[in-house]
Amino acid sequence: MALDSKIPKGPIADKWTNYKNHIDLVNPANKRNIDVIIVGTGLAGGSAAATLAELGYNVKAFCFQDSPRRAHSIAAQGGINAAKNYQGDGDSTYRLFYDTVKGGDYRSREANVYRLAEVSANIIDQCVAQGVPFAREYGGLLDNRSFGGVLVSRTFYAAGQTGQQLLLGAYSAMNRQIGRGKIKMYNRHEMLDVVKVDGKARGIITRNLITGEIERHSAHAVVLGTGGYGNVFFLSTNAMGSNVTAAWKAHKRGAYFANPCYTQIHPTCIPVSGDHQSKLTLMSESLRNDGRIWVPKHMKDVEAIRNKTLKPKDLAEDDRDYYLERRYPAFGNLVPRDVASRAAKERCDAGFGVNATGEAVFLDFASAIQRYGKEQAHVKGLDENDAALVKSLGQEVVKNKYGNLFQMYEKIVDQDPYNTPMMIYPAVHYTMGGIWVDYNLMTTVPGLYCIGEANFSDHGANRLGASALMQGLADGYFVLPYTIGDYLSDDIRTGPISIDTKEFEEAENEVREKLNFFVTNEGKHSVDYFHKKLGKIMWNKVGMSRNVQGLTEAISEIKALREQFWKDVKVPGTNEEYNEELAKAGRVADFLELGELFAKDALDREESCGGHFREDAVELDGEQKGEAKRDDENFAYVSAWEYKGEPSDALLHKEQLEFIDIELKQRSYK
């Protein structure tokens, strides 16, 4: 099947408006006869469920947590972008579009990104109307902060809990529709397959996580908003339950998987502390507004800091290497994430890591505390030279901005970041790759849609900070409600979809067989045993820096691990009860397939772009020496993989990317 991205014709600024003016609509009376399944209640799924229900469709929504409010979007910290230009600093739809395409290292689809930028301002209006308490200035208007990779201040926020506030907004909109009976909510349900009837997605199979009951659910269209697959690395900033299962099952039913190797390794996370570690914790990018990143210049100081004979705050300014400010004077500490992560790895690989494992750099707030303290003292007419006063005033400001993050850090590391710099290291955070979708957000399976982090669409090879929240809500509130209507207009006479068909029966039987296998297999090792091994292979060979040899090894090691898993995995208990080990087994089985495709995709892409860094593709000389080297001539395409059985048999389809409104250039932050 040839890939058709269905990008509307016409100038980029008019595409979305023209498109909306010419689609087929479903009249309100007919919407009542149409059912839509939405899997996932994060920003993407939650906003879509609320909006479609409000339009009149019958929505069934699913999540694996005990309430829609607990989707992992809740954990987003720093903020959400929107081209409001409230600061009058030159922002515009075009600039947000441009920054996002450039930030994505020119590997995203122009038309989708433009639409995203275009609807971004509406998101903020919408959320404020819902009662989302964004941060405000003293004059009562909304405040903004800056995020990496841009030169304007367009990020809206609610302290370090922006995702929580936005998700609670979407959740409240869902609640209104649940109360009206327009959304039927299924909590603690895990989707385990997509059901296709006559080639169209017409339902799903789920497992009730409390009772183990396997259920069939039908609808005229199915939407996946099931989040990212960063947990293929075992350790990531994702929640424990985040998984690829829904997306992978869709892939197996014919949805192409795009750019699986594009993963974001976030530069500022709390470093790994030991083998017991179950997850990693992010320290929001917003901290780079005020924190300065450094390691000592000299090896002797590194050693002194490691063996605790020198306190980091006592090291003289001249002996510190603020390596981001040194290497990237234009953007400094606010370079995009991929660049900041590689720079941290470079310093640590060179031996300058500041903790016992040698895998940490400092994120230091001392100068911000000074700066804010002086400013406050000045404003309040107090003594700017009183060091203790300045410090306490400064700390107060920092606490207001990032208090919850500092508290999280202190609880985990047992150090006080107001008085000593934080230690941070890159960690897996976000997956730009995902299910391939066209301009309508429809996958290669008719009637199957994919929104939010689960799809591949807007962030190219690297996502800029504060744009995942924007994308999730744009997809759910403002894009999908139009595009899905166009598709559903053909279904007004279809009538209810029966679940008593052979397609549903077959899918259900497959699901049962697999569950049954797990609980009866007499294996030796727990699910986590395999998951941790997979994570190690992924991190060491498919992580921040990749080469042909490592990737080739990863492919065969993952395959071997998968085979061992199917022989040797041990799952206690039965299917007919709450059984977390069983749920995890299914998820890890899918990660073990995805992992291999991920490495295969990374091997195919013989260029460095965004989060994908190939050691054989670097600039060899000139000002950009050592930086990532993209290859637009040969790789300006989206890799969309078709399932053919084993991951090694997956078939590559290419969507050639066209850049008409933005000139393809080397991405420089110097």
Next chain:
Amino acid sequence: MNLTLKIWRQKSANDKGQLVDYKISDVSPDMSFLEMLDVLNESLVAKDEQPVAFDHDCREGICGMCSLYINGEAHGPDRGITTCQLHMRMFKDGDTIYIEPFRAAAFPVIKDLIVDRSAFDRIQHAGGFISVNTSGNTIDANAIPINKEDADDAFAAATCIGCGACVASCKNSSAMLFVGAKVSQFALLPQGQVEATDRVLNMVKQMDEEGFGNCTNTGACEVECPKGISLENIARMNQEYLKASFKG
């Protein structure tokens, strides 16, 4: 360190349930409490025993999924944090730790340490929203300036994670802090005024129907709340309720 754990085991909602003793050794002070339970579960699986079921997801104190009543305190001995943020450095070698589910009539046990908190969702369905369509055709976000202090207070109330620790710590199993936080968030914002009367009446009615107890101002909820939701929110809700009752 080496510890003795006394953990509530209950097969299902209908089972009686009991405390079971477990020994665990080589616990690192840097482990989180839930990582300690992971280690225990790993060893139970190895011995073909059923692992202890507990709720968790984000493991960074924001999703509200984790619970646990540890040594008689919701979310354990530390203050201002959830169970998933609790670290083993709060305990010492040789300690005995009691681990039980959040208990309340409105939170029935599902299995072991997992309880059903869907009553909270139902209270929100009754009125935890502003009835604005998600079409995007609203007024500009900056059209109505909001006093920073009110906005900050609304935000503080809105940081409730819906964990239920307030209910579990209250001798009456009252949900006033949770409901008060939501009512306050909207009461403090101009957008929330239009439906203020119905909201508070409907939410309180649902709260009563769910079987949560009355508030007798003991303040235990505020002490155990991991997000520092303040008792002022209960006072504000009472005012709103009174106002609404006169109108309604």
